[in-house]
Amino acid sequence: MDLSNSSPVITDPVAINQPLLGSLPSNLMQYSVMPGGYPVPGMNVSVNRLKIGEAIVSGLLDAMKSSSPRRRLNVAFGQGNSPDEDPAYSAWMAKCPSALASFKKIVANAQGKKIAVFLDYDGTLSPIVDDPDKAVMSPVMRAAVRNVAKYFPTAIVSGRSRNKVFEFVKLKELYYAGSHGMDIMASSANYEHNAEKVTKSLLQAVSGVDGATVENNKFCVSVHYRNVAEKVLEVRPVIDWDKGKAVEFLLQLLGLNDSENVIPIYIGDDRTDEDAFKVLRQTNCGYGILVSQVPKETQAFYSLRDPSEVMEFLNFLVRWKKHSM
Numbered sequence: 001m002d003l004s005n006s007s008p009v010i011t012d013p014v015a016i017n018q019p020l021l022g023s024l025p026s027n028l029m030q031y032s033v034m035p036g037g038y039p040v041p042g043m044n045v046s047v048n049r050l051k052i053g054e055a056i057v058s059g060l061l062d063a064m065k066s067s068s069p070r071r072r073l074n075v076a077f078g079q080g081n082s083p084d085e086d087p088a089y090s091a092w093m094a095k096c097p098s099a100l101a102s103f104k105k106i107v108a109n110a111q112g113k114k115i116a117v118f119l120d121y122d123g124t125l126s127p128i129v130d131d132p133d134k135a136v137m138s139p140v141m142r143a144a145v146r147n148v149a150k151y152f153p154t155a156i157v158s159g160r161s162r163n164k165v166f167e168f169v170k171l172k173e174l175y176y177a178g179s180h181g182m183d184i185m186a187s188s189a190n191y192e193h194n195a196e197k198v199t200k201s202l203l204q205a206v207s208g209v210d211g212a213t214v215e216n217n218k219f220c221v222s223v224h225y226r227n228v229a230e231k232v233l234e235v236r237p238v239i240d241w242d243k244g245k246a247v248e249f250l251l252q253l254l255g256l257n258d259s260e261n262v263i264p265i266y267i268g269d270d271r272t273d274e275d276a277f278k279v280l281r282q283t284n285c286g287y288g289i290l291v292s293q294v295p296k297e298t299q300a301f302y303s304l305r306d307p308s309e310v311m312e313f314l315n316f317l318v319r320w321k322k323h324s325m
């Protein structure tokens with residue numbers, strides 16, 4: 001589903017744990033369920049449409065099967081071949097090296113800078129399993145993410161609903177962007193802290209303007225210039241939205257949009273994560289790390305093979321940070 005033209009708006013910026021950004025526009029929710037149980041956009045009752053629908057469903061299923069990581073693993077490496085023995089894999093690793101093997105280089109570039117960590121959920125923090133409701137995160141992975149969040153601002157950016165991904169991760173100290181980043185939440189403590197920072201800098205900015213006042217509304221900050229002109233300035237995102245935009249938004253929200261001094265690291269495994277990799281590559285800021293066991297066209301700079309390597313990388317980051325403090 002291409003959501004690139006969607007425009008969520010702020011619906012309820014006040015309540016704690018409610019979306020800062022709103023939900024999917026209704027025109028993107030027009031799905032009906034085909035006989036057989038597959039949801040297909042715009043397909044329903046007439047016979048011709050049914051046949052077209054079946055063809056599309058079958059095409060989608062073929063496409064899904066052929067792009068399945070499991071199938072690609074078999075196709076790419078054949079039986080009994082390990083990835084390391086495969087020339088295509090070696091060529092890919094030269095283009096998109098292991099983030100573990102390149103760890104020293106990554107942290108050397110991060111010296112004196114602030115690292116921000118962005119983590120996709122499925123396939124990154126939890127292994128891909130058949131039943132989406134069983135894609136649980138292991139306790140050791142949760143501990144690794146908890147530790148990372150002690151030292152670096154850390155966000156989960158998932159295609160799942162924000163509530164659902166929170167149910168899996170269960171760490172209140174993180175930031176969460178659900179529905180591919182269209183639904184963003186941070187703990188109230190984080191918001192309050194950042195709202196305070198924003199309030200402070202806005203107060204400085206308007207200090208020379210007679211009649212202008214700044215109001216900290218906890219989740220947003222208003223600049224009142226009623227006594228300067230007859231309005232309140234309210235700024236909110238107009239959204240052409242994807243995970244890349246979500247990362248940019250979170251960096252800004254956290255006051256980490258200083259590309260000279262901040263290194264965002266985004267780890268993800270699927271096509272939707274490419275939007276985030278692309279943003280980091282295009283802004284020449286930070287690193288995208290693709291989780292994949294097979295060669296893939298990617299905008300990421302580095303790769304990790306699976307969630308266990310992701311965990312190792314997160315543990316490396318924590319160890320490095322502790323030693324460099």
Ligand SMILES: O=P(O)(O)OC[C@H]1O[C@H](O[C@H]2O[C@H](CO)[C@@H](O)[C@H](O)[C@H]2O)[C@H](O)[C@@H](O)[C@@H]1O
Pocket residue numbers: 120121122123127128129130131132133135157158159160270272
């Ligand atoms: O952005 P993500 O956190 O990676 O979420 C993307 C989708 O992940 C889930 O589906 C995938 O993982 C399932 C559990 O391992 C697996 O059964 C499914 O085949 C994968 O596509 C989730 O169910 C989706 O809602 C997310 O959009």
